[in-house]
Amino acid sequence: MESLMQMPVHAPVDPQETIEAIGQRIQYLATERPHQTALIDDQGQISWSDLVSLANRIANRLRAEGLVEGDTVALLSENRIEAVALYLGTLVAGGCVVPLSGMASGDSLALMINDSGARFLFVSEKNRPLLDAMAGKLDTISKDGCIALEPQQDGKGPDLEQWLDGIGSEPRPAPVTLDHPFNIIYSSGTTGTPKGILHDYRFRQRQMLRMSRFGLDGNAVNLVSTPLYSNTTLVSVLPTLFNGGMLVLMARFDARRFLELAEQHRVTHAMLVPVQFQRILADPEFDRFDLSAFQLKLCTSAPLRADVIREAMARWPGNIREVYGLTEGGISTCLDCAAHPDKWDSVGVPTEGSEVRVIDEQGNQLPRGETGEIVGRAISMMRGYVNRDDQTREMLWTSPEGLLFFRSGDMGRVDEDGFVYILDRRKDMIISGGFNIYAVDLEKVLLAHPAVADAAVIGIPSEQWGETPMGLVVLRPGHPENEAELLDWANRQLGKTQRLAAIELREELPRSTIGKVLKRELREPYWY
Numbered sequence: 001m002e003s004l005m006q007m008p009v010h011a012p013v014d015p016q017e018t019i020e021a022i023g024q025r026i027q028y029l030a031t032e033r034p035h036q037t038a039l040i041d042d043q044g045q046i047s048w049s050d051l052v053s054l055a056n057r058i059a060n061r062l063r064a065e066g067l068v069e070g071d072t073v074a075l076l077s078e079n080r081i082e083a084v085a086l087y088l089g090t091l092v093a094g095g096c097v098v099p100l101s102g103m104a105s106g107d108s109l110a111l112m113i114n115d116s117g118a119r120f121l122f123v124s125e126k127n128r129p130l131l132d133a134m135a136g137k138l139d140t141i142s143k144d145g146c147i148a149l150e151p152q153q154d155g156k157g158p159d160l161e162q163w164l165d166g167i168g169s170e171p172r173p174a175p176v177t178l179d180h181p182f183n184i185i186y187s188s189g190t191t192g193t194p195k196g197i198l199h200d201y202r203f204r205q206r207q208m209l210r211m212s213r214f215g216l217d218g219n220a221v222n223l224v225s226t227p228l229y230s231n232t233t234l235v236s237v238l239p240t241l242f243n244g245g246m247l248v249l250m251a252r253f254d255a256r257r258f259l260e261l262a263e264q265h266r267v268t269h270a271m272l273v274p275v276q277f278q279r280i281l282a283d284p285e286f287d288r289f290d291l292s293a294f295q296l297k298l299c300t301s302a303p304l305r306a307d308v309i310r311e312a313m314a315r316w317p318g319n320i321r322e323v324y325g326l327t328e329g330g331i332s333t334c335l336d337c338a339a340h341p342d343k344w345d346s347v348g349v350p351t352e353g354s355e356v357r358v359i360d361e362q363g364n365q366l367p368r369g370e371t372g373e374i375v376g377r378a379i380s381m382m383r384g385y386v387n388r389d390d391q392t393r394e395m396l397w398t399s400p401e402g403l404l405f406f407r408s409g410d411m412g413r414v415d416e417d418g419f420v421y422i423l424d425r426r427k428d429m430i431i432s433g434g435f436n437i438y439a440v441d442l443e444k445v446l447l448a449h450p451a452v453a454d455a456a457v458i459g460i461p462s463e464q465w466g467e468t469p470m471g472l473v474v475l476r477p478g479h480p481e482n483e484a485e486l487l488d489w490a491n492r493q494l495g496k497t498q499r500l501a502a503i504e505l506r507e508e509l510p511r512s513t514i515g516k517v518l519k520r521e522l523r524e525p526y527w528y
Contacts (some may be wrong), residue, residue, distance in 0.1 A: 004070050004096060004181040004198060004386070010396075010404055011202055011329070011381035012353075019201055022208075022242050023059070023092035023173040026052050029244045030171075033218075038241075040265065041080045041249040048244065051085060053169040058089025061167045065145075067119060069094035069174055070181055074118035074141075076100045076109070076127045079228055079249040082149050082160060086122050087228070088241070094174025096181035098196075099229035102126065103513050106133025108194065112186045114139045115196055115387055122160070125150045178202040184386055185231050185327050196386035197231075197327050203380045207329075208239040210351060210380075214321060215295050216269060220245035223267040225253040225276065230514050231327040232301050236271035255279040259289045266293035268318075273301040273515035277308050281315065294318035300325070301514045303422050303440075305447065306344035309337050322347055324420065328395065330406030331356060331376030333420050346419040353379035356420055357405065358413060363397060371436075373426055374412045375405040411438065428519050430459035432468050435497040439469070439519075442500065445493045446471050449486065451479035456509050456517045460501070460526040468501040472522060474508055 026048075029038075034049035046054075062073065073090040075097060077083040090097045098116045100109055109130060113121060114137075121141050123131050131146065138146075148159040182204045186194040216222065216239040224247050226233045240247055248265050250257065258280055261267065272280075277299065280286065294316065300323040312320055320337040324347035333356065335348030350356045358372040359365055366372045375397045384392040397405045411429055412422045423429075423438040430437040439457040446455035454474035462468035473486060483503045491499045510518040 004072075004184075004383075010383070010406075011206075011379060013202075017178060017202070019176070019178050019205065021091070021173065021176050021201060022204075022238070023088070023094075023176070025242055026055065026088060026092075027171045027173060033244055036244070037246050038244075039081045039084055039247050039249060042251055043080070046081050046085075051081075051088070052171075054085045055088040055092055056169040056171050057164050057167045058086055059092035059174075060170070060172065061164055062090065062093040062095060062120065063172075064167070065120070067093055067095055069176065070096060072096045072098050072116045072118040072181075072184065074098040074100055074113050074116065074121045075228075076102060076130065077122065077124035077149060077228075078102065078126055078251040079224055080124070080149075080251060081249070082122075083124075083228055084237075084241070084247065084249070091182070092171075092173045094176055094180070097183040098186075099183070100186070101227065101229045101513065102130065104130075104194075106130050107137070110134045110137035112194055112196065113141065116184050119145055121146045123148055176201055178205065181383070183234075185229070185234075187327065195388055195391060198383040198386050199329075200383050203329055203382065204238060206353075206380045207235065208242050210332075211235060211239040212243055214269075214298070216240050216243060216245060218244040219268070221248065221265055221268045221293070222246070223248045223250070223258065223262055223265070223270045225250040225258055226271065226273060226514055232271060232273065232514050235300065235323070236269065236298055240269070255283045256285070259283060259286065259291075262291055262294070263289045267291075268293055268295045269298070270294075271298040271300065274299060274304045274308065275511060275515035277304065277312055281308070281311055287315065292317050296321060298323055302516055303347055305444075307447070309344045313337060313341075324348065324422065325378075326376075326406060326408060327382075328406055329381040330378050331374065331408050332378045332380065335419075340419075343417075343419050346415070346421050348420065349418045350376070350420070351378070355405075356414060357399070359397060365400070368414050368416055368418075371411060371413045371423060371438075374408040374410045374420065374422070376408065377403060377405045381406065425519075428458075430457075430467055430469050432459070432462070432497070433465040437469055437498055442469055442471065442490070442494065442498060445490050446473060446486070446503075448493075449481075449489060451475050451481045451486070454509055456519060456522060457500070458519055458523045458526075460523070462501065469498070470526075471500050471503040472506050472509060473503055474506055 030052035038048040038051045073095045146157045147163045152159045178201045182199045184196045222240040295318045297320045322335040324333040332351040332354040333348045356376045360372045409426045411424045442457040453476040456472045459467040460470045487503045
């Protein structure tokens with residue numbers, strides 16, 4: 001595998017910028033707030049002193065086993081104290097973390113682990129069946145390099161307690177630089193083979209500094225209900241840890257449990273995805289919970305509908321900031337919902353140091369107001385896709401001034417005030433009879449019907465038009481409406497070129513673990 005240290009840097013470089021690595025920063029927190037709670041999970045809690053001691057032991061063991069700066073360490077676990085300690089311990093040792101999804105298949109996970117060149121793999125009990133499915137397929141991890149998080153009696157390798165036996169906790173954080181690899185995040189794989197997105201310390205440090213300005217500081221209590229393998233989660237988790245705040249970890253999201261934890265721990269911050277907002281607000285007991293400690297809810301992964309923002313702003317204390325960006329970086333916008341109630345259909349304006357433009361199919365820059373593919377350039381940009389130089393190059397757009405931008409794959413526009421509006425994924429855009437149809441416009445109409453709880457629009461084959469839009473709808477409980485009634489109602493609201501060919505009722509829509517509707521999965525039965 002190509003050295004992670006030698007991959008190209010696309011982010012603008014400031015020669016005056018210095019590093020304060022998180023592996024070094026937490027050593028200070030262990031002495032500055034030793035008895036303050038750092039993490040809470042379903043099994044208990046841990047202080048800053050004990051967390052840093054555990055992270056240092058992990059780092060010292062990794063080095064004793066031969067890990068050198070830049071080596072990769074894979075983690076397959078739900079949110080829990082040990083997972084955060086392993087993340088931090090790897091960074092203390094100078095390693096690069098590869099968090100993996102327990103929703104992936106054994107074959108896909110083996111591909112990711114081999115692609116990253118991971119030398120160690122830590123696995124929770126819940127994910128042990130996936131480890132069995134990877135048997136004989138891991139090229140870089142020995143039997144002793146696969147460590148279970150819980151005590152094991154099956155002889156398949158050491159568990160964490162055994163692995164750390166006799167290892168001291170003396171702090172020896174690695175002297176990393178801004179160019180050192182920090183983590184590799186694998187794409188969800190919903191659009192094909194997962195790609196490893198490499199972030200360096202420059203990427204993460206700049207991101208942590210920006211997010212710290214939203215109050216993710218030493219006084220923050222951050223309720224974490226999305227998985228650690230997602231960049232969505234790390235955007236808020238890392239600055240909270242860096243600044244010495246407290247994380248409340250949910251191994252699995254549940255709306256009622258979220259509300260209970262938020263009240264119990266006086267939660268101030270949470271990073272959520274749109275479907276979580278909807279499920280939390282829909283809880284019939286929502287209004288009885290004391291959520292007055294909330295300062296800010298962050299939202300990302302998909303645009304948050306204006307009607308959901310309106311309800312949350314009215315019923316849930318604290319502001320909402322919607323964040324739009326890519327795991328790859330390059331594009332970064334933010335919508336302050338309290339400050340801009342007239343822009344709730346947008347995803348805000350570019351953040352400091354970021355620039356957004358819109359281009360057409362030929363790569364020509366378009367003026368404000370016109371629709372095309374969104375491209376962006378920011379202070380945080382990935383180093384590249386691991387072992388995929390061609391795909392890294394495909395993502396780049398060069399401006400007339402010679403600047404490199406990342407292509408988002410999202411269709412949208414920028415209004416006269418500089419606010420960015422997302423219309424659809426480029427690959428999800430429906431071209432019917434030569435007209436471009438954006439699913440989000442049709443979905444907004446369907447969601448305006450009082451009987452509709454959830455909706456997605458996809459393109460299906462049409463002999464007459466090439467493809468045509470179809471709506472997939474989830475009804476609210478107790479509503480008797482049928483497909484024909486909904487179709488007639490929706491088409492009366494839509495323009496002639498937008499009209500739906502059909503509506504199908506569904507019990508639910510398939511979503512990824514961070515709430516994105518899996519449109520490829522919805523389209524598949526109609527096209528293949």
